[in-house]
Amino acid sequence: MSAGPKLDGAGAAKMATLEAATSHLQRVHGIVERMAIALRSKEPLSNYGPQVKRAAAPLVGLLKGQFGMISDQATALILVASRAGGGDQQRVRSLREAVGQIRQSLEIANAKVREKHTIEESPKAAAKSDASTAA
DSSP: OOSSOEEOHHHHHHHHHHHHHHHHHHHHHHHHHHHHHHHHTTOOOTTHHHHHHHHHHHHHHHHHTTOHHHHHHHHHHHHHHHOOSSOHHHHHHHHHHHHHHHHHHHHHHHHHHHHHHEEOOOHHHHHHHHHHHHO
């Protein structure tokens, strides 16, 4: 049993989507940070762009239905990863920035879902649940 506030069905579905998106984003972030380490040690970065694209593509599909704006940010991240030209250092900086923006958007969406979809328990239901947990 969760100790926090209860969510309605739509809120629970949205929270599940946000949690899955957060785990996908963590994977993308890991790849970007490995890319930054490779850049620092003067290793070739040619195989990191496709890795970022493959890791971020499910994120776009996952978010498209309920969180279109965040999905668009993930699409922009994929574009940065696949763009040719420019310096590698600038690309890594842009990818880090994009990951940060998506993470911030996910946190804001999380707070909004909690705000909009929290169910207030009636006093009878609250007393009944307190009595059942005390027994």
